[in-house]
Amino acid sequence: MYEEEIRYYDESAWRKYLTEDLGELYKNIEIFFNLKNELVSYCRDKSVSDLIKDPVWKEILLGGFTGSSEKPFEDNSLANFYKNVFGIGIDDKVGIIITRCQEGLSIETATEDLKPTIIQTPEITKILSDIRTQIKTIYKSLKETIEEPEVPSDVKIEDSMVGINIMKDLLNSAKRLLPLYNRLSFFIYSLFSVPKFYVSEAYEKLFDENVQNILKKYGINIVNIIEPDVPDDKIREERAIVGLEDPSSAGIALYNLIDNIFNIFSGNNLALLSNYFFVEDERKKYIQIASEKCRESINLNAFDLNKFRGAGYEENIGNIEIKIKTSSASIEGGSIRISDYSNTTFGYTEFFAFLAPQMFFGIAQARPSDENRKKFWWRYITWSS
Numbered sequence: 001m002y003e004e005e006i007r008y009y010d011e012s013a014w015r016k017y018l019t020e021d022l023g024e025l026y027k028n029i030e031i032f033f034n035l036k037n038e039l040v041s042y043c044r045d046k047s048v049s050d051l052i053k054d055p056v057w058k059e060i061l062l063g064g065f066t067g068s069s070e071k072p073f074e075d076n077s078l079a080n081f082y083k084n085v086f087g088i089g090i091d092d093k094v095g096i097i098i099t100r101c102q103e104g105l106s107i108e109t110a111t112e113d114l115k116p117t118i119i120q121t122p123e124i125t126k127i128l129s130d131i132r133t134q135i136k137t138i139y140k141s142l143k144e145t146i147e148e149p150e151v152p153s154d155v156k157i158e159d160s161m162v163g164i165n166i167m168k169d170l171l172n173s174a175k176r177l178l179p180l181y182n183r184l185s186f187f188i189y190s191l192f193s194v195p196k197f198y199v200s201e202a203y204e205k206l207f208d209e210n211v212q213n214i215l216k217k218y219g220i221n222i223v224n225i226i227e228p229d230v231p232d233d234k235i236r237e238e239r240a241i242v243g244l245e246d247p248s249s250a251g252i253a254l255y256n257l258i259d260n261i262f263n264i265f266s267g268n269n270l271a272l273l274s275n276y277f278f279v280e281d282e283r284k285k286y287i288q289i290a291s292e293k294c295r296e297s298i299n300l301n302a303f304d305l306n307k308f309r310g311a312g313y314e315e316n317i318g319n320i321e322i323k324i325k326t327s328s329a330s331i332e333g334g335s336i337r338i339s340d341y342s343n344t345t346f347g348y349t350e351f352f353a354f355l356a357p358q359m360f361f362g363i364a365q366a367r368p369s370d371e372n373r374k375k376f377w378w379r380y381i382t383w384s385s
Contacts, residue, residue, distance in 0.1 A: 002202050006183040009211045014218045015146065017184045018138070023149035025177055026135045028170040029128055030151035035166055036086050036125070038155055040118055048090055048111035059160030061090055061116060062107070069098050076275040078160055084272050086163060087119035124269045127260060128170075134257040141219055141250045164276060171277060174261045179362065180286050188254050189362040191222060193243040198356040219250025225368055226376055228348040229331050239349060241359075241366060262286070290361035297357045307344065308354065326379040328369060355380070 007013040039060075043051055052058040064077020072094045073080050083089030090097065093114050100110035121129070139148040155162070179186035190199070205211050206222070215222065226241035244251040263269065265282035273279045328339040336351045338344045355378070358364035364380035 003204055006187050006203070008184065008187045008203065009205045009208070009214065011214050011217070013184065014214065017182075018142065018146050018218065019149060021177055021182060021184075022135065022138070025131075025170070025173040026139075026149055027151045028166070028173045029132045029135070031155055031166055032128060032170055033132065034152065035155040035157070035163060038157060039082070039086055039088050039163075042157070043088060043116050044118065046115070048093075048114045048116055049108050051116065052108065052111065056157060056160050060088070060163075063160060065094075067098060067101060069095065072098065078164075081276060082163055083117075083119070084122055085124055085167060087122045087125060088116055089119075090114065090116055092117050124264065124272065127263050127269070131174075131257060131260050134253050134260065138219070138250045138253045138257070141248070141253070145217055167273075168277060171264070171273070171279065174264055175282065177258065178261055178282055178286065179258065180282070180289065185254075185258050188220070188244070188251060189258055190360050191220070191242070191244050191251070192255050192359075192362060193225060193241055193365045193367055194359045195352045195356045196224075196240045196242045197238060198360055199242065202360060219253075221245035221249045221251055226331070226366060226373055229333050229374065239352075241352060243367065246367070287363055290358075290363050293361060294357040294363070298354070303350070303354050307346070326377060328375065328377050329366075330375045331373075 003009075043057070048061060052061060059078050060082050061079055063079050064074040065079060066072060066074060072091075079089060079091075083091055090111075093111075096114070097107070097110050101107060136148075139146070155166070176182060177185050179189045187203075190202075199206060212222070221244065222242050223245045224237070224240040225243040225246075227236045228239050230236060244255055246252050262283040265273075265279055266284075270279060270281055330337050330339060331348065332345075334348050336346045336348055338346075352359075352366075355364045355366070358380055359366065364378070366376050366378040369375045369377050
């Protein structure tokens, strides 16, 4: 099934993924920051009055202005968009402007001595900056394999919708990289940490030497990260938890990039963007679909669920709740002791067999927390049973 859907063994697929799919997002993020720099540079030393003589800037700073002290701007106003996305606005001065206008001054006169406020790092801009850094890290680490895409050097502010249009293109290219819509992104997301016995069945060619060579060429280094403490090399290898090599590989950077893209479509950012675009909570949407897949692939009757609940595991019956729980554990021979519930131990294989489908879909993870790999942290997101 996965062999046909996900061409992880095809070098041309990886080149397309890194140059076209990722390259499109990189181009749009660079355009976004080029526009932000252009906006800031142009307005920094000008008064609001001078700026709004230009109809484009009047829309950027005052689009959706109501003149009401109770609600100065409409929720979907252009002014709110440029303030909350690009960090340029008059929000902190709007009270002064309203009272001056109430005294009979024109908007131009009321703003003669006022300059726009520049916010360096709105929440969504900080996320985009992190993504930009992650993409640059990926291209830098792969500079001997692929070329960094060329990006436009400047942006012209010819109409007030320029910011909306640039963000629309950015959101579309970001969404296309999420695991639900991009099979190689799903492949990367599934490899953060996963039992070897499970992933070997899902991706039958994964550990073939020629496939491993292709993956390593593009920075996807898969290594053993957790093993049972047993004096048998064969068992340790078969029951190992494998994952993307940490910390500086392109694979880890891609995983973190994908996880960061989810943050664009969640929380305050989702509330903001939904005023201007059709956007959904992509993390919740992915978890709902992944949870359904997990239910199809795990036989809950084969496990002592009360024992897992006793170790802090929770199920959310009938609905998905975005609730992330993190705990620590230690490997003691062939067993696992949950640190926060010291009286609870599991067989190593039992523990990871239960989590395996969730780990494969990226809604549960486990990574070592000490150099000897005898301790690890694990987390999961609650899902319906």
